[in-house]
Amino acid sequence: MKLTELFDKGEFVVSSEVGPVKGCVRDVGGEEPVCLKEARELKGKIHALNVTDNQSAVMRLGSLAASIKLKAEGHEPIFQMTCRDRNRIALQSDLLNACSLGIDNVLCLTGDHIALGDHKQAKAVFDIDSVQLLHIAKNMNEGKDMMGNELSQPTNLALGAVVNPNADPLDLQIFKMESKIAAGAQFFQTQAIYDPAVFEKFVKRVEGFGVPIQVGFVMLKSPAMAKFMNNNVSGISVPESLIEEMASVPKGGRKEKSVEITVRLLKEMAPMVQGIHFMPLGWSNLVPSVIEQLDLKN
Amino acid sequence: MIGTVNKPFEEVLESISDYERVGVIGCNGCAKVCKTGGEQAVDTMAEKLKGAGKDVVLKALPDRTCYVYKTHAALDPVKDEVAKAEALVILGCGGAVQITRKVTEDYGLVMPVKAALNSVGHMDTFIEGELAMEQCQECGDCMLNDTGGICPVTKCAKSLVNGPCGGSQNGKCEVDPNRDCAWVLIYNRLTALGELDRLRKRLLAKDWSLMARPRTLNIKEGRVE
Numbered sequence: 001m002k003l004t005e006l007f008d009k010g011e012f013v014v015s016s017e018v019g020p021v022k023g024c025v026r027d028v029g030g031e032e033p034v035c036l037k038e039a040r041e042l043k044g045k046i047h048a049l050n051v052t053d054n055q056s057a058v059m060r061l062g063s064l065a066a067s068i069k070l071k072a073e074g075h076e077p078i079f080q081m082t083c084r085d086r087n088r089i090a091l092q093s094d095l096l097n098a099c100s101l102g103i104d105n106v107l108c109l110t111g112d113h114i115a116l117g118d119h120k121q122a123k124a125v126f127d128i129d130s131v132q133l134l135h136i137a138k139n140m141n142e143g144k145d146m147m148g149n150e151l152s153q154p155t156n157l158a159l160g161a162v163v164n165p166n167a168d169p170l171d172l173q174i175f176k177m178e179s180k181i182a183a184g185a186q187f188f189q190t191q192a193i194y195d196p197a198v199f200e201k202f203v204k205r206v207e208g209f210g211v212p213i214q215v216g217f218v219m220l221k222s223p224a225m226a227k228f229m230n231n232n233v234s235g236i237s238v239p240e241s242l243i244e245e246m247a248s249v250p251k252g253g254r255k256e257k258s259v260e261i262t263v264r265l266l267k268e269m270a271p272m273v274q275g276i277h278f279m280p281l282g283w284s285n286l287v288p289s290v291i292e293q294l295d296l297k298n
Numbered sequence: 299m300i301g302t303v304n305k306p307f308e309e310v311l312e313s314i315s316d317y318e319r320v321g322v323i324g325c326n327g328c329a330k331v332c333k334t335g336g337e338q339a340v341d342t343m344a345e346k347l348k349g350a351g352k353d354v355v356l357k358a359l360p361d362r363t364c365y366v367y368k369t370h371a372a373l374d375p376v377k378d379e380v381a382k383a384e385a386l387v388i389l390g391c392g393g394a395v396q397i398t399r400k401v402t403e404d405y406g407l408v409m410p411v412k413a414a415l416n417s418v419g420h421m422d423t424f425i426e427g428e429l430a431m432e433q434c435q436e437c438g439d440c441m442l443n444d445t446g447g448i449c450p451v452t453k454c455a456k457s458l459v460n461g462p463c464g465g466s467q468n469g470k471c472e473v474d475p476n477r478d479c480a481w482v483l484i485y486n487r488l489t490a491l492g493e494l495d496r497l498r499k500r501l502l503a504k505d506w507s508l509m510a511r512p513r514t515l516n517i518k519e520g521r522v523e
Contacts, residue, residue, distance in 0.1 A: 084456075088503060110463040113455050115473045124456070128503045131460035135502075146503065164464045172485045175497050176461035191464055234465035234472040 001076055002104045002158035003048055004186045007212040012296050013275035015078060015189070015214060016042050016287055017050040018070075020061035025069055035066060038284040039075050045288045048076040050107060050189070050277070057084065057117025064094060068101050078160060079103045082111025087127040088136065088146060095140050099155040107160040107189065108133040112234070131179045134159055138184025161185035163213075164235040165193050165202035174205055181211050189277040191235045192218035194242055196268040203272045214275035217266060219258050219283050219290075223247040259286055263293045270294065299328035300364075300391040301421035301430055302335070305414055310343075310387060311350055313412040317384035320347060321356030323373075323398055325363040325390030331423060332430070334415050335389040343389060343414060355382045363394035369401050377405055385410045391417040438508025438522065444496045446487030451504070453480035459501040 006013050018035045025033045032040075039049055049070060053063040067077035079098050081091065098106060110130045114122050128136070136146045143154035161180040167173035177188070188211060193199045199215065206213070218236070220226050223246045226238040242261060249257045270276055276294075278287050314320055322344045329335020337359060344354045356379040360372035373380055380386070380402065388395045388411060399411040421430035435452045441459065442449055451457045455473040462481035465472025469482040488494045514523045 110456060110458065113465065113473045115455070126456045126458070127506065129456070129458045129460050130463075132503045162464060167462075167464075167466065168468065169482065169485060172462060172481060172497075179460050234463075235467055 001047075002156075003078070003160065004158040006047055007187060007274055011047070012270075013048070013187075013212070013214060014046045014278070014291060014296065015048040015050060015275070016046050016278040016280060016284060017052060018066075018284070019052045019055050020063065020066035022058070022060045025061060025066065034282075035061075036069070036073065038280075038282070039070050039073070041284045042287055043074065045291055046278075048078050048105060050078045050080055050279075053080040053082045053109070053111065054085065054117075055112065057112045057114045057119070059117070059119055064098055064101070064103070067098070067103055071102055076105070077103060078105040078107050080107045080109060081133065082109045083126055083128055083130060083133055084111030084114065085125055087125055091128070091133060092136060092140065092145055095137055095155050095157065096151075099157055103157065105158045105160060106137060107162065108137060108185075109162055130161065131176070131183045134161060134180055134185050135183035141184075159184050159186045161188055162191065162216075163188050163206075164191040165199050166191060166195075166235055166237045170202065170205070177206060178209070181209055185211060187211060187275075188213045190214065190216040192216045192229075192279060193269065194238050194265060196265060199269050200272060212274035214277040215266070215269045215273050216277045216279060217262060218279040218281060219262050219286060220246050221258060221281070221283065222251075222254055255283070255286060258283070259290055259293070262286075262290050266290070266294055270296070299331055299421055299423065299430070300393065301418040301432075302329050302332050302391050302415040303418055304334055305416055307346055310412065310414045311347075314352070314385045314387065314410070317410070318351075319353045319355045319382060319384045321358070321380060321383035321386045322347065322354060323356075323358045323360065323363070323386055323388050323390070323394075325388075325394045326359045327362035327364070327390075329363075329390045329394070329415065331426075332421075333427065335394075339389050343387065347387070355379055356386075360394075360398075363388070363390045364397055366397050366400060369394075369397050370404070373398075373401055380405065381407060383409065385412060387412050387414050389414050391415065393417075436509070437504065437506075438513075439505060441501070444499060444501075445484045446491055446493065446496075448480060448484045448487055450480045450484060453483070457504075459504060461497070 018038050021033045021035050051063045051067045054060055063080050067079040070077045108130050114124045137159050140155040143151050163177045164173055223243045226243045229236045230238055280287050322340050324340035325335040340357050347354055358372050360369040362368045388398050395413045402409050419432045422433050423430045433452055437451050462479055466479040469479055471477040471479050516523050
């Protein structure tokens with residue numbers, strides 16, 4: 001099911017995210033791969049599941065293979081595609097692959113730089129950027145490759161993009177968002193945001209664009225994790241007050257505290273937009289409880 | 299200029315391990331600016347090679363080794379010494395090594411021409427003798443007119459041409475927090491110039507075929523072939 005169909009029906013769309021494992025997921029007995037286990041914890045609770053593409057430039061199971069595996073297990077995958085590792089030929093081919101194998105949703109991203117990952121000596125591709133990828137994917141939905149050659153069967157993919165409400169200067173981020181919309185973006189997921197006032201300012205600027213937005217949220221695990229994100233994760237800013245709040249509870253109470261903060265902030269931010277995108281980073285089992293407490297009905 | 303840095307001396311020595319009589323040729327152009335070529339660097343290399351037991355039979359300093367006629371001008375008068383050497387060690391960029399190789403071929407010599415430097419890019423010098431930076435990678439389709447004179451193809455780590463990635467934070471790049479985000483620089487510059495509208499021009503995918511190597515420049519007719 002394409003996410004665009006849900007947005008068109010006026011559904012409040014909730015998605016989450018899993019990162020494919022570093023290894024195969026073929027069923028050879030033994031323990032279930034973490035990404036499949038996490039996905040199972042979310043089954044029936046969310047509309048769709050982002051499947052990351054060698055996130056942080058760390059080599060793992062590919063997003064497409066993991067997306068297909070998850071689809072076979074009854075999930076609705078959002079196939080993430082970055083421009084870091086493939087040129088325009090490979091990206092277009094993978095859009096055909098994805099559609100042919102039953103994928104309905106694709107999220108087009110630039111991709112973290114190779115310098116952040118575990119293969120720092122690799123040659124970065126970045127043949128095209130996320131705006132151009134959206135443009136190419138839109139044209140492929142309309143039956144043409146980027147050179148204008150006819151496709152024997154067009155793709156039929158809902159096209160997602162990302163935007164960072166924390167960005168400074170915000171104008172530049174909004175300019176890029178507009179470029180993405182002009183290029184073909186049909187829905188947006190935001191970078192994790194923890195400041196409802198900052199988010200409101202962003203939403204006020206972009207609500208006129210008429211493209212649905214899901215507020216992105218990474219659940220805080222500990223004060224150290226929040227500080228780590230502030231220092232190392234691009235485009236995330238966790239306010240000091242939340243770090244202190246996490247620090248105010250003993251280790252054993254952190255999950256409960258994290259759920260409480262998540263529910264509190266999302267109760268403020270979710271009504272401003274058309275959906276939520278969770279990035280639970282291993283805490284997928286807490287997402288259903290957050291959703292329940294948010295009491296999302298519209 | 300073409301930026302260069304020294305290869306480890308052991309690596310240079312290994313490359314000429316089978317030869318005793320060597321010539322040292324140091325470029326007096328870009329490499330001199332980088333302090334890796336020029337007279338002083340040639341003398342230092344010659345001394346080190348002597349110290350390692352080599353017989354240095356020639357020292358030469360072409361003005362710009364990448365111009366074949368300037369290298370000829372420097373080597374033609376010492377052609378006999380070149381012929382006496384079993385190998386040449388070049389303190390210059392990769393182009394200098396290959397032009398020198400061509401000159402030896404012009405002399406009818408078959409001899410190894412070895413690189414003593416690593417070439418690290420087309421560099422612009424900001425502080426003489428101290429600092430140079432890459433600002434242009436000769437993409438063949440200059441977009442500086444739309445980007446406030448700041449090149450995103452070179453100065454953005456991902457060569458993005460439609461605005462910054464999600465990794466731009468506090469005006470800095472995700473690859474190196476000490477490096478300015480090229481797109482924030484472009485934005486600020488276009489704002490100051492009153493040319494922000496140029497950002498609205500969504501830029502299509504770059505034609506990298508213009509960078510397909512090796513390119514040949516027909517100087518006479520002013521075109522790339």
